[in-house]
Amino acid sequence: xxxxxxxxxxxxxxxxxxxxxxxxxxxxxxxxxxxxxxxxxxxxxxxxxxxxxxxxxxxxxxxxxxxxxxxxxxxxxxxxxxxxxxxxxxxxxxxxxxxxxxxxxxxxxxxxxxxxxxxxxxxxxxxxxxxxxxxxxxxxxxxxxxxxxxxxxxxxxxxxxxxxxxxx
Amino acid sequence: xxxxxxxxxxxxxxxxxxxxxxxxxxxxxxxxxxxxxxxxxxxxxxxxxxxxxxxxxxxxxxxxxxxxxxxxxxxxxxxxxxxxxxxxxxxxxxxxxxxxxxxxxxxxxxxxxxxxxxxxxxxxxxxxxxxxxxxxxxxxxxxxxxxxxxxxxxxxxxxxxxxxxxxxxxxxxxxxxxxxxxxxxxxxxxxxxxxxxxxxxxxxxxxxxxxxxxxxxxxxxxxxxxxxxxxxxxxxxxxxxxxxxxxxxxxxxxxxxxxxxxxxxxxxxxxxxxxxxxxxxxxxxxxxxxxxxxxxxxxxxxxxxxxxxxxxxxxxxxxxxxxxxxxxxxxxxxxxxxxxxxxxxxxxxxxxxxxxxxxxxxxxxxxxxxxxxxxxxxxxxxxxxxxxxxxxxxxxxxxxxxxxxxxxxxxxxxxxxxxxxxxxxxxxxxxxxxxxxxxxxxxxxxxxxxxxxxxxxxxxxxxxxxxxxxxxxxx
Numbered sequence: 001x002x003x004x005x006x007x008x009x010x011x012x013x014x015x016x017x018x019x020x021x022x023x024x025x026x027x028x029x030x031x032x033x034x035x036x037x038x039x040x041x042x043x044x045x046x047x048x049x050x051x052x053x054x055x056x057x058x059x060x061x062x063x064x065x066x067x068x069x070x071x072x073x074x075x076x077x078x079x080x081x082x083x084x085x086x087x088x089x090x091x092x093x094x095x096x097x098x099x100x101x102x103x104x105x106x107x108x109x110x111x112x113x114x115x116x117x118x119x120x121x122x123x124x125x126x127x128x129x130x131x132x133x134x135x136x137x138x139x140x141x142x143x144x145x146x147x148x149x150x151x152x153x154x155x156x157x158x159x160x161x162x163x164x165x166x167x168x
Numbered sequence: 169x170x171x172x173x174x175x176x177x178x179x180x181x182x183x184x185x186x187x188x189x190x191x192x193x194x195x196x197x198x199x200x201x202x203x204x205x206x207x208x209x210x211x212x213x214x215x216x217x218x219x220x221x222x223x224x225x226x227x228x229x230x231x232x233x234x235x236x237x238x239x240x241x242x243x244x245x246x247x248x249x250x251x252x253x254x255x256x257x258x259x260x261x262x263x264x265x266x267x268x269x270x271x272x273x274x275x276x277x278x279x280x281x282x283x284x285x286x287x288x289x290x291x292x293x294x295x296x297x298x299x300x301x302x303x304x305x306x307x308x309x310x311x312x313x314x315x316x317x318x319x320x321x322x323x324x325x326x327x328x329x330x331x332x333x334x335x336x337x338x339x340x341x342x343x344x345x346x347x348x349x350x351x352x353x354x355x356x357x358x359x360x361x362x363x364x365x366x367x368x369x370x371x372x373x374x375x376x377x378x379x380x381x382x383x384x385x386x387x388x389x390x391x392x393x394x395x396x397x398x399x400x401x402x403x404x405x406x407x408x409x410x411x412x413x414x415x416x417x418x419x420x421x422x423x424x425x426x427x428x429x430x431x432x433x434x435x436x437x438x439x440x441x442x443x444x445x446x447x448x449x450x451x452x453x454x455x456x457x458x459x460x461x462x463x464x465x466x467x468x469x470x471x472x473x474x475x476x477x478x479x480x481x482x483x484x485x486x487x488x489x490x491x492x493x494x495x496x497x498x499x500x501x502x503x504x505x506x507x508x509x510x511x512x513x514x515x516x517x518x519x520x521x522x523x524x525x526x527x528x529x530x531x532x533x534x535x536x537x538x539x540x541x542x543x544x545x546x547x548x549x550x551x552x553x554x555x556x557x558x559x560x561x562x563x564x565x566x567x568x569x570x571x572x573x574x575x576x577x578x579x580x581x582x583x584x585x586x587x588x589x590x591x592x593x594x595x596x597x598x599x600x601x602x603x604x605x606x607x608x609x610x611x612x613x614x615x616x617x618x619x620x621x622x623x624x625x626x627x628x629x630x631x632x633x634x635x636x637x638x639x640x641x642x643x
Contacts, residue, residue: 008586008596011621089632100586100596102621104628108635109580134492135580135601135609164632 007081009094009102016092018083024124025144026079032120033071037064084142089164091131091157093140103140107160109133115150129153200259200270204321206300207258208251211320213296219243260319265337267307269317281307281317286338288448288462289331293324295456303327307334363449363522364508364515367440375510378478380430382567384423391419437509444522449489451505463505463523467491469578469602470610471523471559472504473516473571480569485516489523492603504608524558524575531561531571539593540614553598553612553623560600560627562610574610577634578602582624586617596620600627 009016041064048056078097085092090106114130121128127150129142145153209216219239227236254273261268267281287308297303297320304320305327322330438455449463470490479485487508508519513529520529533552541548552563559573579600586596598612598620615623 006617008584008591008617008621011618013622013625090628096585098588098591100584100591102584102624104582104584104624106581106628106631108632133580133601134603138581138583138601140581 007094008100009083009092012092012102016085016087018085018094021079021082021142021144022126022146022149024126025082026076028120028124028126028144029075029079030072033075034068037068037071040064040067079144082143086153086156091140093142103138105131105133105138105140106164107157108164110157110161113154113157113161115154117147127151131157198261198263200261202255202259203319204300204302204323205251205255206302207321208254209247210296210300210302212247216243216247262333262337267317267334269319279317283334283338286334287464289334290460290462291327291331292459293454293457297321298456298458305331305334362441362443363518364442364511367437367509367511369438372434372437372440372509375479375484376430376434379476379568380426382477384426387419387423387426433509437506440506440509442507442519442522449507449522451507453506453509461505463489463491463507465523465525468523468575470572470574470608471507471520471527472573473520473529474565475569475571477567477569479510483513484510485513485529486510487516487519487523490602490608520573524573527558527573527575528556531556531563531573533561533563533571536614537595537616540595543589543614551613553615555623555626555630560610560630562612564611564613572610574600574602575634576627576630577638579627579631582627582631584620584624586620590614590617594618598623598627 009018041060044063045057045060048060050056052059074097078095081097081100082093082095084094089108090104093103093105095101110131111134112130112132114132115127116130117127121144125147126144127147129145129150131140131142132138142150142153223236223239226239227233257273257276258271260270265283267283269277269279269281271277271279290306290308291303292306293303300321301324302321303324304318305322307317307319319327319330435455436457436459437453439458440453441451443450443452447465449465451461451463453459468489469492472488472490474486474488475484485508486506488504489507490504507523508515511519517529520527531554533554535548535552544551547564547566550563550566550569554561556573559575560579561571561573563569563571580603581601583599583601584596585599590596594617595614596617598615599609600611601609612620612623
């Protein structure tokens with residue numbers, strides 16, 4: 001790995017213990033991307049059938065296999081980049097495969113903490129935590145937590161947010 | 169509601185009758201205070217001018233004066249009746265510690281403004297209102313969404329009276345008689361109590377012109393050469409007709425619009441006065457439409473210093489102040505208030521220090537590494553970032569070079585992003601977000617990746633240190 005390929009978050013001065021997301025998150029996201037690509041394939045199959053006759057669905061199927069494989073591969077690699085770290089005063093969240101993103105949310109600025117779970121996530125017992133500050137467009141997401149871990153994290157955040165209350 | 173006989177429900181299902189202190193709504197019989205009868209006329213001012221213009225054009229082109237008169241009469245009758253009806257339903261009541269504003273004919277609206285949480289009452293006088301000696305009151309309250317209520321229009325002296333009344337109820341007696349109308353009379357002591365002397369019309373006009381000039385010259389040059397080049401290839405006669413419509417007219421329109429914007433800005437910032445009143449900055453401005461704004465200093469989230477290209481040799485700059493009104497939800501109201509439309513180095517320094525205590529106005533920023541230069545060949549020289557004592561300062565922009573200073577105590581969260589090309593170059597972008605809307609953040613573009621992450625970590629530390637020094641403000 002060349003020095004320039006080091007993810008930006010690994011350059012953080014000082015020690016950070018990154019906590020990974022639940023291993024089931026990869027399953028969920030791969031499944032979700034497969035479903036999305038499948039819907040695309042179904043939508044593409046109709047004109048292909050009209051155009052090519054009975055070969056159309058086969059083409060759609062082939063395209064689906066290739067695209068889904070690629071998508072699943074990137075998604076599973078992307079999932080591995082997600083992580084969060086709790087520090088004394090702030091929460092760090094990192095993610096991104098091509099574009100690397102590192103968000104730092106101070107506990108004292110947290111305005112809202114949301115827990116949410118979609119149908120597929122619920123099937124696998126996962127919860128997404130969202131943290132909002134007063135800045136617009138600064139919603140920070142921590143996906144793929146166990147429900148118990150998520151509510152524990154929420155409680156910790158809420159307690160810390162109440163302790164170190166800072167204004168706007 | 170309450171004047172109908174009560175339906176036979178339980179007498180008092182919730183215990184004793186609600187005879188408690190703050191009744192939530194005034195009883196129906198209370199006399200509402202009316203707005204000025206000319207209000208609907210002024211509100212449909214644009215429509216009215218359009219109608220008049222249409223009638224005028226009609227009269228001139230077809231010489232059909234009778235038709236124009238019919239239009240005018242029809243508009244007058246319809247407008248008059250509509251406004252009479254509308255006025256019946258509009259009004260306001262000061263009831264206890266609340267202001268109730270009623271409106272709407274088909275959809276009734278009733279807005280309750282809790283005066284305890286009054287932030288500011290600003291007096292604005294658009295030109296159409298000034299023509300008739302009227303004014304409007306903009307009332308801002310802390311908490312909740314859409315908290316700006318408007319009372320339009322009232323007689324100017326009645327508006328001032330009401331403003332004092334509202335502020336008195338809110339427990340904040342109107343500080344210093346601020347009468348925008350008094351600006352003309354009080355000429356001898358007009359600079360008294362101001363932070364910087366009133367901006368002279370000459371300087372403001374020159375500044376507006378210099379700011380708009382580069383854009384206009386470029387536009388004209390680009391379209392002029394395009395016209396000349398295509399003309400010399402295809403011949404002017406054929407080109408002239410097709411191009412005039414498709415190409416040149418939009419350019420002309422843009423040019424016109426830029427001119428209008430320039431004039432507008434000039435009119436808006438004319439007679440600009442900024443003063444200080446305890447914890448607030450008071451801004452009065454406007455040549456035709458006078459307005460009057462209050463900026464609470466402890467809500468200032470950032471200060472930006474703009475320097476258009478042609479101002480550079482004169483060392484003029486414009487100062488804008490960002491304030492976050494309220495941010496309960498992500499939809500918070502952010503305002504940029506011009507704190508100084510144009511000023512020399514000393515005036516800029518005074519205003520900057522008034523907006524954020526101890527904020528310097530001249531910053532030394534470090535440029536991004538040289539390997540980022542090809543990504544922004546022209547802007548590179550004028551881009552930078554710095555961690556100063558009080559604030560995170562970033563600099564960007566070519567036509568208008570802007571320094572943004574975000575006090576550490578106002579930084580909400582910090583983000584580091586690294587795009588794919590940036591990753592190959594070992595660069596990253598740091599973004600410090602302040603409370604409020606999009607675009608109100610400080611972005612340090614294309615820093616060295618290691619430096620960027622260190623900067624983010626440092627920003628967080630300084631933000632905590634700065635925030636610990638002040639008492640928490642929850643709104």
